[in-house]
Amino acid sequence: MNPTKPTDDARKGDVVSPTKDKGWFYTDTVKDHFFHPRNFMQDESAYGEAAMGMVGSPACGDAMKIWIKVDPATGRISDMKWKTFGCGSAIASTSMMSVMVTENGGMTLEDARKLRPQNIMERLGGLPARKVHCSVLGDKALRAAINDWYRRAGQHDNIEIEQGRVIDATLKITDKDIEEAVLDGADTLEKVQAKTKVGTGDPSCIPEVENLIRFYKEKYFGAE
Amino acid sequence: MRDIYLDNAATTALEPRVLDAMLPYFTERPANPSSFHSMGLRAKEAVAAARGTVAGILNSREDEVLFTSGGTESDNLAVVGIPRAYVAKGRHVITSAIEHPAVLEPLLHLQKKSEIELTVLPVDRFGMVDPAAVVAALRPETVFVSIMYANNEIGTIQPIAEIGKEILKWRKEHATPLPYFHSDACQASGACPLDVEKLHVDAMSVNGSKIYGPKGVGILYLRRGVALDPLVRGGGQERGIRAGTENVPGIVGLATALSLARQEMEKENARLIALRDRLIAGLLAIPKTRLNGHPTVRLPNNVNISFLDIEGEAAVLYLDAEGIYVSTGSACASTSLDPSHVILATGLSYEGAHGSLRFTLGKHTTADDIERVIAVMPGVVQKLRVMSPVNLDMKYFA
Known part of the structure; x- marks a missing residue:
């Protein structure tokens, strides 16, 4: 799979220079979703049987929990609820994702699995570069919820283990995530962490992450 | 406003x-x-x-x-x-x-x-x-x-x-x-x-x-x-x-x-300490909160509180929308992903440190300002806690 690179549009909300900074880091769309979050979970009692996925932890600074309901006849997501612990962009990203997967009659589970942080960022009109990492957990939680739905439906063949090899078990970050981050321009451990948070919960994976960064840099950008 | x-x-x-x-x-x-x-x-x-x-x-x-x-x-x-x-x-x-x-x-x-x-x-x-x-x-x-x-x-x-x-x-x-x-x-x-x-x-x-x-x-x-x-x-x-x-x-x-500052110090310190302590008391009335720093041996203008189950930056933005400008030393505010090295050094857990806010008063701060913050803050915390999947035990503040 070719990782989707963010378009120029996806970067528009970034603060490029202090002179262009209009006093707020976020686009109007981000603000709208942050101040008026859509579809967040208010009453869990009606969702006891719904499929659920959760990633992150409060120790890392971001945690997301997602519930989905699926129409078994069409395989489309009919309802999504969420709860997010995190900064403004984490909350706005989850809110936007809930709109994206339920609008126009709902996304098929197949399409929902292909949703990537870049798609959400584009719809938000971009996020500041240092905030990209806040939005990478939502789609992971969604994929975990989709697997949970198949599990509950007894369709075990449809459960997809995250592509790639899990490097950071706490945050469920794979070598593919590291690859995408490097392709996105993160060329140091600090920059990869800014995008993915890898190793912030469990630092024991950091030596392996550093090896992968070196490997993908050489693969895509040539040896130093 | x-x-x-x-x-x-x-x-x-x-x-x-x-x-x-x-x-x-x-x-x-x-x-x-x-x-x-x-x-x-x-x-x-x-x-x-x-x-x-x-x-x-x-x-x-x-x-x-x-x-x-x-x-x-x-x-x-x-x-x-x-x-x-x-x-x-x-x-x-x-x-x-x-x-x-x-x-x-x-x-x-x-x-x-x-x-x-x-x-x-x-x-x-x-x-x-x-x-x-x-x-x-x-x-x-x-x-x-x-x-x-x-x-x-x-x-x-x-x-x-x-x-x-x-x-x-x-x-x-x-x-x-x-x-x-x-x-x-x-x-x-x-x-x-x-x-x-x-x-x-x-x-x-x-x-x-x-x-x-x-x-x-x-x-x-x-x-x-x-x-x-x-x-x-x-x-x-x-x-x-x-x-x-x-x-x-x-x-x-x-x-x-x-x-x-020297000329006005004694009088201004006394005024700020009264406002500071009122703000601390008002914010600690919110459940699952903790004062960071020393209760008395602290700067007359500094209030730093951790709110469990929420992330500091989100609270900063909600307060910003109310015309209240505060800061956070936590992850999202800096290039480092770790929460404040100062608050971690006092022994607070990562979980507790992410939700910390700093309110620093000045000579333009009035008693009415403080009352307004005390009135607005519980709603902000509540709104974010309702959205949060986290419901941590108070042991994270131990």
């Missing part, structure tokens, strides 16, 4: 009386103090008068007052320059875990370059350095100790005079002039006594941008006889320790701001 600015520890508005003192030196009296003509002389006199004012406040000699480009430069100059000047006597340096990055980063850099061997002292749960721990860390090869006067994030005021006295005693017992003792007083400049003889410091960083003075100018007090390896070389200004044409309006403004 009235804007409520509670980020005075980040920086303060310029006091109009300070601006008035500075203005002529931008336009009518533009000369370089190093010039030989009479206009240059007048600029030189203005710098000398400012130096005299500062020396009076610090209870130092005038030649012990060096003007710099700000608190960060003063800190760098001291913590890099002094150990380098005494490298032949030893390489050991002592500091604390809660220092400002302007002290910690240059010291970590020197350590990385093997120029020094660094001991970073822990703090207790209030963010306090134990003077006995400083003494216990001293060695014959210790050349320099740097402990901040008051912390910028949690407001804890360190026992600088006591630490200074212990270091003096140790030096006497060991018949050595070393180590020299530096304190970063940038957050303390407006609220705490700055008498270097009573504090027993050999070097001290002071600036004016938190006390209604200008930015881009600072002070390093450097006791006579203490050598320092300069960072900026050039035209020999500031006794050859810090080259560069003097920032005359800045220097005049800084001296004016410091002396106004």
Whole structure:
């Protein structure tokens, strides 16, 4: 799979220079979703049987929990609820994702699995570069919820283990995530962490992450 | 609605009386103090008068007052320059875990370059350095100790005079002039006594941008006889320790701001302490909260509270929408993903540290402002907690 690179549009909300900074880091769309979050979970009692996925932890600074309901006849997501612990962009990203997967009659589970942080960022009109990492957990939680739905439906063949090899078990970050981050321009451990948070919960994976960064840099950008 | 600015520890508005003192030196009296003509002389006199004012406040000699480009430069100059000047006597340096990055980063850099061997002292749960721990860390090869006067994030005021006295005693017992003792007083400049003889410091960083003075100018007090390896070389200004044409309006403004702060300190401290304690009590009434820093031995304008189950930046943005401006030292606000090194050093868990907010009051803060924050905050916290999947046990505040 070719990782989707963010378009120029996806970067528009970034603060490029202090002179262009209009006093707020976020686009109007981000603000709208942050101040008026859509579809967040208010009453869990009606969702006891719904499929659920959760990633992150409060120790890392971001945690997301997602519930989905699926129409078994069409395989489309009919309802999504969420709860997010995190900064403004984490909350706005989850809110936007809930709109994206339920609008126009709902996304098929197949399409929902292909949703990537870049798609959400584009719809938000971009996020500041240092905030990209806040939005990478939502789609992971969604994929975990989709697997949970198949599990509950007894369709075990449809459960997809995250592509790639899990490097950071706490945050469920794979070598593919590291690859995408490097392709996105993160060329140091600090920059990869800014995008993915890898190793912030469990630092024991950091030596392996550093090896992968070196490997993908050489693969895509040539040896130093 | 009235804007409520509670980020005075980040920086303060310029006091109009300070601006008035500075203005002529931008336009009518533009000369370089190093010039030989009479206009240059007048600029030189203005710098000398400012130096005299500062020396009076610090209870130092005038030649012990060096003007710099700000608190960060003063800190760098001291913590890099002094150990380098005494490298032949030893390489050991002592500091604390809660220092400002302007002290910690240059010291970590020197350590990385093997120029020094660094001991970073822990703090207790209030963010306090134990003077006995400083003494216990001293060695014959210790050349320099740097402990901040008051912390910028949690407001804890360190026992600088006591630490200074212990270091003096140790030096006497060991018949050595070393180590020299530096304190970063940038957050303390407006609220705490700055008498270097009573504090027993050999070097001290002071600036004016938190006390209604200008930015881009600072002070390093450097006791006579203490050598320092300069960072900026050039035209020999500031006794050859810090080259560069003097920032005359800045220097005049800084001296004016410091002396106004001295005049108003006692009264203003009392007023701020009452407001601070009211805000602390009001915010701690919200469930699952904790005060960071010492309950009483803290800056009169500093309130730092952790709210469990929510992330600080989200709260900052909701408060911003209400016209209340505060700050967070947590992950999303900086390039580092870790929460505040200061709050972690007090032993608070990562979970607890992510939801911390700093409210720093100033001379424009009113009792009504405080009541409004107390009225608005529970709703903000509630709104974010409803959205949060996290419901942590209070043990994370243990």
